[in-house]
Structures are given as structure tokens and as C-alpha cells.
Amino acid sequence: MTAPNSRELPVCTCPLVDSETGSAATVVAIECGESEACRLRALGLYEGAQVSVVGKRHCLLVDVSGTRLALGADLAEGITVRPQGRIAS
Amino acid sequence: MTATAGPERPTATEPLRVAIIGNPNTGKTTLFNALTGLRQRVGNFAGVTVERVEGAFRMPDGRRVAVLDLPGSYSLSAGSPDERIALEVLLDRDGQHWRPHVVLVVVDACHLERNLFLASQVCELGLPVVIALNQFDMAAEQGITIDVPELIHAIGVPVVPTVASRGEGIEPLKKALFTAAELPPPARRFTLPPEIEASLAPLVTHLERGGLARGPAEMEALRLLGVRRGEKHLAHIPDLARELDAARDAIRAVGHTPEREESEARYGWIGEVMQRTVRRRAAGTETTSDRVDAVVLHRLGGPLVFLAIMALVFQAVFSWAAPMQDAIEAVIHWLGALVAAPLPEGDLKSLVVDGVFAGVGSVLVFLPQIAILFAFIGVLEQSGYMARAAFLMDRVMRRVGLHGKSFIPMLSGYACAVPGIMATRTIDDQQERLATIMVVPLMSCSARLPVYTLLIATFVPALPLLPGLDLQGATMLAMYLLGTVAALAVAALFRKTLLRGPVRPMLLELPAYRWPSPQSLWVSVWQRCLLFLRRAGTVILALSIxxxxxxxxxxxxxxxxxxxxxxxxxxxxxxxxxxxxxxxxxxxxxxxxxxxxxxxxxxxxxxxxxxxxxxxxxxxxxxxxxxxxxxxxxxxxxxxxxxxxxxxxxxxxxxxxxxxxxxxxxxxxxxxxxxxxxxxxxxxxxxxxxxxxxxxxxxxxxxxxxxxxxxx
Structure with missing residues (x-):
């Protein structure tokens, strides 16, 4: 699930909120209320899943394996991701 | 308790009991409607407001099937009351003794990966399972090819491709339900890492001693790692919390994170299944849904579209219903006169005309509004717009402690509080739903209009204020505003006192847009009307008398x-x-x-x-x-x-x-x-x-x- 050669690169993670719109990222950790965490995982947003932010408003619009999720900013704050787009730049 | 026994077989006299479960937005209810048609009974699950819809159909050879539509669930992790109910029914712990013979899992072919999470949990309950691979046509349109025989092989249960909105695949599905009832139930198809397996073993044994069969015990052990609340259906097992903590500690001791185990194991297996069964045309292209959303969720365009749709709904409930209501009143009046004509002047005649017929009239007169509102709600929900509306309104409603979904019921309240309160069923959280019910009647409904009209026309002079607005119009507007502001304020008050609780963070699936199914719309409107007549109607009639x-x-x-x-x-x-x-x-x-x-x-x-x-x-x-x-x-x-x-x-x-x-x-x-x-x-x-x-x-x-x- 991790990007190739990710071991050689400095591990750079950030909250999902700060992830760039349009670029893919891998979920590293989920920290939020237990029932929300359960729900996120059931919706396909689990540790190791590929996600990408497709829009930012008062909520985040996130693509999770073809599904569009609207996530409150408070929730997106607790999701840590490793952006993949940054490796190239 | 039958939970330890193997799957039950229906006896010769009883119908085959089928429970339908599936993620929201998979077309589960449409499939349920396609199976059972109008033969449905709506009630509540014992002690909760979660709706319980049971239907029935008959095979050509006369065999009967009873179908229970379980609430839409993303998993069996019991995060919401809906999911808790689903799990309790499947484990026969809901106190209604409706143990299904077969579980029908409705899976969205376009989002197979996520949908298989729930399916894989259900497959471990020791019950025969059939999977309906619904919206098969849409998957094909999106360039997704699914190898069905390979999928059957991978999951180990019958899989039937369906297009519920067009009734395709329904007959093979019905047959598959009977076939599955005769098959041995499926079991877990993946293995956990040995150190996790070992850490969980004491917990599994403990659950088995508590009366669960092997499969459900293993499913529960893995599921409970991510859940921290006491759960009713497991409350009879002593020392469960202690065993669970021990299992969590053991897992941490071998360097794993307990909360992640279930999703990692299941999605790991699902990933393999997907590789073997699903071919996707080059992804990354913008879908039709994305193009619609570009407008509908646009910063400026979004609210405009929303306002236009709400104006249409409001106008329809407010004015389209009026001629039908007049017609109903006229017919009732005419019937009353017809029945009363041969009666002598006196109390009996008065009872018939002013009591019974006026009472019946005051019940039936709500039907057009209820039917129109629920037709609109059905279209908005089935098309996928409702989730967008909730998304757009969430920001405003959150300030008073409500969810975006509370908006539609409150708006409906302008027409009539009765359908408005009935529409609160779309709100998941119980506290938020009650708070919405409490304030919907504060929205000035159409029945207040005659009162306002009489009093304003009599006592408020038509002084011109602005072009197009005089004092009479302004007074009317003020009354509507007063009610609206009060509704928002009272909602906030309720959410801070009697119905306190955190507003659940925004977490909403925005499903792909699709055309609503007319048959399913008709069934749901019919059901709402019937429900109103049966439950509210009888009370209204009695009170009228x-x-x-x-x-x-x-x-x-x-x-x-x-x-x-x-x-x-x-x-x-x-x-x-x-x-x-x-x-x-x-x-x-x-x-x-x-x-x-x-x-x-x-x-x-x-x-x-x-x-x-x-x-x-x-x-x-x-x-x-x-x-x-x-x-x-x-x-x-x-x-x-x-x-x-x-x-x-x-x-x-x-x-x-x-x-x-x-x-x-x-x-x-x-x-x-x-x-x-x-x-x-x-x-x-x-x-x-x-x-x-x-x-x-x-x-x-x-x-x-x-x-x-x-x-x-």
C-alpha cells in the first residue's frame, strides 16, 4: 500500500485537512471518537487506504475508492495521511 | 435461545424468513420493494424509533417468503442505533424471535470493495447468505467488469446480479434464496496473523461459553476490538469487558493496534478478492456525478439550486395540494349530506355530519400534502440529492445543534407539521431527531393561514410600506419569521438541555446520482399515507367526535x-x-x-x-x-x-x-x-x-x- 521507495524518503505526514486537493494520499492514522472511527473504516477509510481530497468547503470532499465522502473539518483534522504527490516534487 | 444451534430450516407451514441488509444507497429498499410490492407492514423495532418494515411474497409454487428490511448499515460495528438493530436481529437477540433462515446482502456493484466489508461480517454469522450484486448495469456503464462465478467462488455464497430499479434479476434471486437455505452457511475466508489469532483465542472461547456459535464468536471478538461501549445483545455474558481488555493488551504486546485489526484483515482479504474478480477500465475520468456536483455543490450555484428545489417543494406542498384537498372536502361533505339526508333532525344527524364526517374529512384532508411531500422526498433521496442538501445545510443547522438533514422536515413544517414530523425519519441521531420533532410545529403551517388572514384583513390596515409590500403583507411575513426564529432558538435550547449531546461530526456519503425508480416511489408514498391513516387518523377521528x-x-x-x-x-x-x-x-x-x-x-x-x-x-x-x-x-x-x-x-x-x-x-x-x-x-x-x-x-x-x- 505504501509508495515505492518510501523508506528512503523522509516520512512526511500531515492531517487530511492539509492534504493538497487532487493529490492521492495514504491514510496513516485515524484519531477520533470510536463510533466515527468504526464508521470511517466501514466506509473504506481505514489505515492503509488510498484517499484523495477532491474539494474543500466547510467540509472536505474526499474520494475513497470511488466513493465520495463529505467529512467535517473536525473529523478530517484527526486523520493523518502520507501524501504521495509530494514525493515527485 | 437458538443462537448456538446451526441454521434453522423453515418448517412446512412457516414461511422462509429472509433478512435484507446492505449499505445505504445500494438500492436495498428498491430491491425490497421489487420483491414484496405493496405487501408490507411498517412498525418499529421494540423500544426504539428505528423503523421495521416487513414484507412478503409467494413463489409460483405457493411457498411463502417473509422479508425483513433491516436498516441500512455500513458495517455490523453497531455505531448507530440502526446498525445495532441489524446485528441484534441477525443474532436473534432483538427479543422478537424472528431468526432469519437466510440473509440477503445487497451489494452495490459500483462500490464492491466497501460493500464487501459488511458482507464479509455477515458471512461469519453462521446463517446462509445470498448476495445481490445490485446496480449491475451502472457498474458496466462505469467500465467495471465483475467475474460473477469467480466472486461466488471467492466468497463462497450465491451471488445474483440484479438491477432492482428495473426489476432485473429478481426471479433468479428469489430462487437463490431457497437454494441457499439448503446450503451449509458460509464461514470466514481469511486467516488472521497467528499472533493475533492467539491473542483473540481466550476471548473467542469466552464468547462461545456465553452461548455464541464458533463463527459469530470469532466475528464478535474481532469486531469488539474496535468498540468500547457495552452492548445490549452481549450484556448477558459475564466479565466480557475484562476478557476484551486482556485481548487488547495481548495484541498491543505483540506490536499491533487492536482498533485496526478488523479493517486491516477484512480489507486485506477484500483486496485479494477484488484482484481476482474485478476489471476496471482506466480510472480517473470524471464521472457524470462529478459534473453534476460541480454545479450542485458549487459555492454560489449550490445554494441557488438548493433554494430553487426547496421553493418547488414548498410551492407543491402548499398549493398543488390545495385543489385535491378542496375536492376531498367536497366529496366528504357531499357523502355526509347523502348519508344524513334520510336521518331526522337531531343529535344523530349532527353526530354523523359534524362528528364523524367532519372528523373523517379532517383526517383525509392531510393526504394530498403527505403524498406530495413524500413523493418529493423519495425523488430527492433516491436521486442522491438529499445527501447534497444535508451537506449544504449542515453549516447553518450545526449552529443550533442540528444536522443538515433536519432542514427538510422543518421546511415541510411550513406546509404542515404532520408530514414534516414524519420526514424526520431520515435523521440518524435519536437526540437530533427528537429535537427536530419538537420544533417542526413552530414553523407556521398552512392551517394558521386562515387565522392570520382573518385577523389581518380585519384589523391591520393596508398601509403601503415598500413597493409591493404593505403593512398587511409585512405582518404576515413577520408571523412566519417569528415562528422560524423561535424554532431555531428552541432547537438550540433543547440540544443544550433535555436533548443534550454532541452534534455528530459531518460524515456523509455522497452517492452517485441516479434516476429514481417509479415503482419504489409509489410504494413508499403509499406506505406513508397508509401509516398516517392507520396511526394518526384513528386518534384524530376519535378526538373529533x-x-x-x-x-x-x-x-x-x-x-x-x-x-x-x-x-x-x-x-x-x-x-x-x-x-x-x-x-x-x-x-x-x-x-x-x-x-x-x-x-x-x-x-x-x-x-x-x-x-x-x-x-x-x-x-x-x-x-x-x-x-x-x-x-x-x-x-x-x-x-x-x-x-x-x-x-x-x-x-x-x-x-x-x-x-x-x-x-x-x-x-x-x-x-x-x-x-x-x-x-x-x-x-x-x-x-x-x-x-x-x-x-x-x-x-x-x-x-x-x-x-x-x-x-x-
Whole structure:
């Protein structure tokens, strides 16, 4: 699930909120209320899943394996991701 | 308890019991409707407000099938009341002894990966499973090819491709249900890492000792790692919390994170299944849904589209229903006259015309609004727009402690609180839902309109204020605004007191847009109407007859030389209702009302618009003649010669009607929707009491402040 050669690169993670719109990222950790965490995982947003932010408003619009999720900013704050787009730049 | 035994087989006399489960937005309900048609019964799961819909169908050879539509669930992790219910039913722990013979998992072919998470959990419960691979056509359109035989092989259960909205695949699916009932139940298809397996073993054994079969015990052990609450269906197992903590510690000791284990294991297996069975055309292209969302969720365009759609819904419920309502009233009136014609003048005739037929009319007259509103809600939900509306409104509603989904019920309240309260069923969180029910009747409904119209036309002069707006229009607008602002404020108050609780963070799936299925729409509208007639309708009819009796008895000798209307007035004044009006006169006097208004207010408990007809009766001018009633009200004087009604009293009265819950239909619906039984009565009581207190207080404040400012 991790990007190739990710071991050689400095591990750079950030909250999902700060992830760039349009670029893919891998979920590293989920920290939020237990029932929300359960729900996120059931919706396909689990540790190791590929996600990408497709829009930012008062909520985040996130693509999770073809599904569009609207996530409150408070929730997106607790999701840590490793952006993949940054490796190239 | 049968939970330890293997799967049950239906006996020769009982129907095959099938439970349908699936993620929201998979077309689960459409499939359920396609299977059962109109043969459905709607109730509630015991003790909760989660809706329980059971249907039935018959095979061509006469075998019967009972189908239970479980609430939409993303997993069996019991994060919401809906998911908890689903799990309890599947484990036969919901206390209704409806243990399914077969579980039908509805899976969205377009989002197979996520949907298989729930399916893989269900497959471990020791029950035969059939998977309906629904929206198979849409998957093909999106360039997704699924190798069905390979999928059957990978999961180990029958898989039937379906397109529920067009009825495709329904017959093979029905046959598969019977075939599956004869097959051995599926089991877990993946293995956990050995160190996890070992860490969980004591917990699994403990659950088995608690009465669970091997499969469900393993499923529960893995699931419980991510859950921390005590759960009702496992409450009978002693020391479960201790065993669970031990298992978590053991997992941490080998360097893993307990909460992640289930999703990692299941999605790991699902990933392999996907590789073997699914081919995808080059991804990354923009879908039609994305293009629609670019407009519908646009910063400026989004709210505009939303407003346009809401205006259409409001207009439809408000005005399209009117001709149908008039027609229903006319037919009822005509039927009443027809039935009453051969009866002699007297109480029996009065009971038939003014009690029974008027009561039936006051029930049926709501049907057009309910049908129209629910047709719209159905279209908005099935098309996928409802999730977008909730997304857009979430920001505003969150400020008063409600969810975006509370908006539609509140808007519907402008037309009528009855369908509005029924529409709160789309709200997941119980506290948020109750808070919404509590405030929906504060939105000025169409039944208040006749009251506002009469009083404004009589007492408020048409002074021009702005181009296109005079004082009369402004007064009307003020009444609507007053109710709306109060509704938001009271909702916030409820969420900080009786219905306290965090607003659940925004977490919403925005499903792909699709065309609604007409058959499914028709079934859901029909179901809502039936539900209203059966539950609320009976209460309304009974109360109408009670109110008729109160207005008719005790009889008094009327002066036959007087005109008919005056006879009515005399009779009403001496009836139990009239007595009540006199009795509450001291209470309403501070608001500037006399006993006649008191009677009208009490009588309008049947429905607010009755206020106008009762005033007509009391003043002996009849309800049909608005101009005569207005004239009469302006001329009415008190004993001391001062005018009985001043513009100030009229405004106070309108303010009273903005807030007061003068509507027994609303009360009946609140009782039912707040959970029925004692719970329902409790919330209906709270609702009635707070609204009456608010109405009285606000009317008193209006009159007192008005007088202090020098208005008459």
C-alpha cells in the first residue's frame, strides 16, 4: 500500500485537512471518537487506504475508492495521511 | 435461545424468513420493494424509533417468503442505533424471535470493495447468505467488469446480479434464496496473523461459553476490538469487558493496534478478492456525478439550486395540494349530506355530519400534502440529492445543534407539521431527531393561514410600506419569521438541555446520482399515507367526535324564533365547550380575550382553521361569509362599551397562534414518531406544554408591551 521507495524518503505526514486537493494520499492514522472511527473504516477509510481530497468547503470532499465522502473539518483534522504527490516534487 | 444451534430450516407451514441488509444507497429498499410490492407492514423495532418494515411474497409454487428490511448499515460495528438493530436481529437477540433462515446482502456493484466489508461480517454469522450484486448495469456503464462465478467462488455464497430499479434479476434471486437455505452457511475466508489469532483465542472461547456459535464468536471478538461501549445483545455474558481488555493488551504486546485489526484483515482479504474478480477500465475520468456536483455543490450555484428545489417543494406542498384537498372536502361533505339526508333532525344527524364526517374529512384532508411531500422526498433521496442538501445545510443547522438533514422536515413544517414530523425519519441521531420533532410545529403551517388572514384583513390596515409590500403583507411575513426564529432558538435550547449531546461530526456519503425508480416511489408514498391513516387518523377521528360531543352537550333549550346561526351560538355557549370557555376566561383575560375567543381557541384544538368557523358560529354569521364576520368583529364591544377587539389584541392573538400547538393531528403524529407508548406521550406532552407556555407568554408580552407603548 505504501509508495515505492518510501523508506528512503523522509516520512512526511500531515492531517487530511492539509492534504493538497487532487493529490492521492495514504491514510496513516485515524484519531477520533470510536463510533466515527468504526464508521470511517466501514466506509473504506481505514489505515492503509488510498484517499484523495477532491474539494474543500466547510467540509472536505474526499474520494475513497470511488466513493465520495463529505467529512467535517473536525473529523478530517484527526486523520493523518502520507501524501504521495509530494514525493515527485 | 437458538443462537448456538446451526441454521434453522423453515418448517412446512412457516414461511422462509429472509433478512435484507446492505449499505445505504445500494438500492436495498428498491430491491425490497421489487420483491414484496405493496405487501408490507411498517412498525418499529421494540423500544426504539428505528423503523421495521416487513414484507412478503409467494413463489409460483405457493411457498411463502417473509422479508425483513433491516436498516441500512455500513458495517455490523453497531455505531448507530440502526446498525445495532441489524446485528441484534441477525443474532436473534432483538427479543422478537424472528431468526432469519437466510440473509440477503445487497451489494452495490459500483462500490464492491466497501460493500464487501459488511458482507464479509455477515458471512461469519453462521446463517446462509445470498448476495445481490445490485446496480449491475451502472457498474458496466462505469467500465467495471465483475467475474460473477469467480466472486461466488471467492466468497463462497450465491451471488445474483440484479438491477432492482428495473426489476432485473429478481426471479433468479428469489430462487437463490431457497437454494441457499439448503446450503451449509458460509464461514470466514481469511486467516488472521497467528499472533493475533492467539491473542483473540481466550476471548473467542469466552464468547462461545456465553452461548455464541464458533463463527459469530470469532466475528464478535474481532469486531469488539474496535468498540468500547457495552452492548445490549452481549450484556448477558459475564466479565466480557475484562476478557476484551486482556485481548487488547495481548495484541498491543505483540506490536499491533487492536482498533485496526478488523479493517486491516477484512480489507486485506477484500483486496485479494477484488484482484481476482474485478476489471476496471482506466480510472480517473470524471464521472457524470462529478459534473453534476460541480454545479450542485458549487459555492454560489449550490445554494441557488438548493433554494430553487426547496421553493418547488414548498410551492407543491402548499398549493398543488390545495385543489385535491378542496375536492376531498367536497366529496366528504357531499357523502355526509347523502348519508344524513334520510336521518331526522337531531343529535344523530349532527353526530354523523359534524362528528364523524367532519372528523373523517379532517383526517383525509392531510393526504394530498403527505403524498406530495413524500413523493418529493423519495425523488430527492433516491436521486442522491438529499445527501447534497444535508451537506449544504449542515453549516447553518450545526449552529443550533442540528444536522443538515433536519432542514427538510422543518421546511415541510411550513406546509404542515404532520408530514414534516414524519420526514424526520431520515435523521440518524435519536437526540437530533427528537429535537427536530419538537420544533417542526413552530414553523407556521398552512392551517394558521386562515387565522392570520382573518385577523389581518380585519384589523391591520393596508398601509403601503415598500413597493409591493404593505403593512398587511409585512405582518404576515413577520408571523412566519417569528415562528422560524423561535424554532431555531428552541432547537438550540433543547440540544443544550433535555436533548443534550454532541452534534455528530459531518460524515456523509455522497452517492452517485441516479434516476429514481417509479415503482419504489409509489410504494413508499403509499406506505406513508397508509401509516398516517392507520396511526394518526384513528386518534384524530376519535378526538373529533369527542370535541363534537363537548360542543353539543349538555343540550339547552334554544329560542326557535331566532335565526339558525344564533341558535347555534346559544347552544355552544351552554355546552361543555362553552362552559370551558367561560372557565378559562380569567386565564385569557390578561391577553385581552373574552370567553368567546376562549371557546374558539379550545375548539381550534381540533385544527387551527376551526378557529375561524367557530368564531363564525359564535358571532352567528356562519363560516362562509368572511366579510360579514370581519364586520361583526370590528363592531363587537365589551360590556363597558369599549371595542372587544383592537389591532393590538388581534396581533397578540396571531402571536398566540404562531406558537400554540393547536392541532391534535400533530400531537397524534408526535406520539407515534417520538417512539409511541409512554415515551411518545411524554414527548408530545412536553411539546404541547412548552408551546402553550411560549404562546401565552409571547401573546401577553405583545399586549403588555403594546399597551405600555401607547397602542390600544
Amino acid at each position: 369527542v370535541l363534537w360531543a363537548l360542543a353539543t352537550y349538555p343540550k339547552t333549550a334554544v329560542d326557535p324564533s331566532l335565526p339558525v346561526e344564533a341558535q347555534h351560538e346559544q347552544q355552544l355557549a351552554h355546552s361543555a365547550l362553552g362552559g370551558f370557555g367561560h372557565a378559562i376566561e380569567p386565564a385569557v383575560r390578561p391577553l385581552g380575550y373574552d370567553w368567546k375567543i376562549g371557546v374558539s381557541i379550545v375548539a381550534s384544538f381540533a385544527a387551527r382553521e376551526v378557529f375561524v368557523s367557530t368564531m363564525g358560529t359564535i358571532y352567528g354569521v356562519g363560516a362562509e361569509d368572511d366579510a360579514a364576520l370581519q364586520d361583526r368583529l370590528r363592531r363587537e364591544t365589551r360590556a363597558d362599551g369599549a371595542p372587544a377587539y383592537t389591532p393590538l389584541v388581534a396581533v397578540g392573538l396571531m402571536v398566540f397562534y404562531v406558537f400554540a400547538l393547536m392541532c391534535m393531528s400533530t400531537i397524534a403524529v408526535t406520539i407515534r414518531e417520538a417512539g409511541g407508548g409512554r415515551l411518545g406521550w411524554k414527548w408530545a406532552g412536553i411539546q404541547f406544554a412548552y408551546m402553550l407556555a411560549l404562546a401565552y407568554g409571547a401573546a401577553w408580552l405583545t399586549v403588555t408591551a403594546g399597551r405600555a407603548l401607547g397602542f390600544a
